[in-house]
Amino acid sequence: MTASTALLLADLLGVAVFAASGASAAVAKRLDLFGVTFVGFVAALGGGILRDLVIGETPPLAFADWRYAATAAVSSAAVFWLHPQFNRLRTTVLVLDAAGLALFTVTGTIVALAAGVPAVGACLVGMLAGIGGGLGRDLLTGEIPAVLRREIYAVAALVGAVAVVLLDRTGLAGPGPLVTAAVVIFAVRLVALRRRWSAPVASDRSGPSR
Amino acid sequence: MTASTALLLADLLGVAVFAASGASAAVAKRLDLFGVTFVGFVAALGGGILRDLVIGETPPLAFADWRYAATAAVSSAAVFWLHPQFNRLRTTVLVLDAAGLALFTVTGTIVALAAGVPAVGACLVGMLAGIGGGLGRDLLTGEIPAVLRREIYAVAALVGAVAVVLLDRTGLAGPGPLVTAAVVIFAVRLVALRRRWSAPVASDRSGPSR
């Protein structure tokens, strides 16, 4: 297996996991088969589509390579039919989701740098590639995006994206260091889940909110 | 009347109908004249804007040809002032909406193929061109998109887009077959409305949702 095949497989695994998370949220909202598949598609491919639109890569990879859409569709449909079993895999899903976040953030940052986006912008693009799908999933299902209010999620992505840019700027962005960056995102996210870490919330204010 | 004039007129009819559906939803939410027009604009032109951004056609047609925006604005404003009468036209609107869905899906798929998007991607772009406006309308008015949970709507679009791609790949994509594909989408949608067909919903689960 070559490096690029390995990367494609890893990428498609990320797509499958994110599609499953989106489909799972859509099943909970009682959407029909199409709705479940569509939300799964957005959750899996939304981050990458956002990334490609921002760097001017059209059509985005999700439309240019059929294997992405096919993976998202199969994964979403599987959740639709198997969701009771899927719910029992909750911990597995959270772990795989953390892996997907790590992968998409690192590849998103690399793609942005390769497209000539400056350092700060590349960090933002990488983070959006990681969290964009979850944002789309929550907007479609009528929720305030979970990524905006729960635990260390986007922060893990942002830290990883910064690490990738620093590696790139110091000429160290070989496969080893990049995998390390992905592992760091993955680990931070898992530890945050385990310990229920959250970013701080503004101190309470008197009276009802708003 | 030339073929291209006929196509433009059909396209603008689709814009007018979708704008009316968006404006109608916005009136129900008690938005002001501007809000109604804006939601109408998004409902009418959102699908095409999405299509053009994905294929890298900038500025999107909705911004490049003033007749699109003007049609959407006039149609939305008409609903704003005439909405009680408009509500009585509910069946007419559903029929016209099905026609708009058929038209935008077929033209969206053709445009994507012409821009070099591969087969599966072109189907997705065509479907998004058909349903994108309705998605935008529902997101702006704070609803979970109806297209994700009601009846055969996006599925009709998807089937039509696949048909267009197959016609194109077999060299049969002349005016006749394409019109046939549009008629198929239109008919599937109408029959689904008439018989209240829906895509399946996942079997009920014990306990409260989520």
Place this chain on the structure above:
Amino acid sequence: MTASTALLLADLLGVAVFAASGASAAVAKRLDLFGVTFVGFVAALGGGILRDLVIGETPPLAFADWRYAATAAVSSAAVFWLHPQFNRLRTTVLVLDAAGLALFTVTGTIVALAAGVPAVGACLVGMLAGIGGGLGRDLLTGEIPAVLRREIYAVAALVGAVAVVLLDRTGLAGPGPLVTAAVVIFAVRLVALRRRWSAPVASDRSGPSR
């Protein structure tokens, strides 16, 4: 200070103000520090990102020039920590927000015209540049966009964008007239706030909505 430095400073002031408005809404929703910063970022830069995607300018300025993201982040974080004091500055914020609206609308329209977007499209792009950030802020925080239902806001932007296009078409688009257009948007918005002007709402209908 050169004209382009002055313009950059004004632009960054607009970013800071819009970020503060987004962060303020996010604090009210009890989002964490990251969520507050993210909503502030979207409120400040969303309009410009939309503008740049529509005209095909990739990566959008918000990703290409780090000072934009840095300004938005600092401003959002400041609101997060200082929000009780910030709330007391409510009037100041509304005034600054009107200034940001005026500025982003005028620059958005000019940028669209310079990119070759026709007159009507340029007005729409200018208006979207002005109101896009507020739309994104409200979608992320689960609100029907305020711009769609409150007071003369987008209408002020649209009027200003039309004025800029007319000035451009008549060859009068020098610094003086453009500043005048911005002042007009600013003034219309402030008077609308002061007098609680609104665009009309459709007359009441019998029975419950929908």
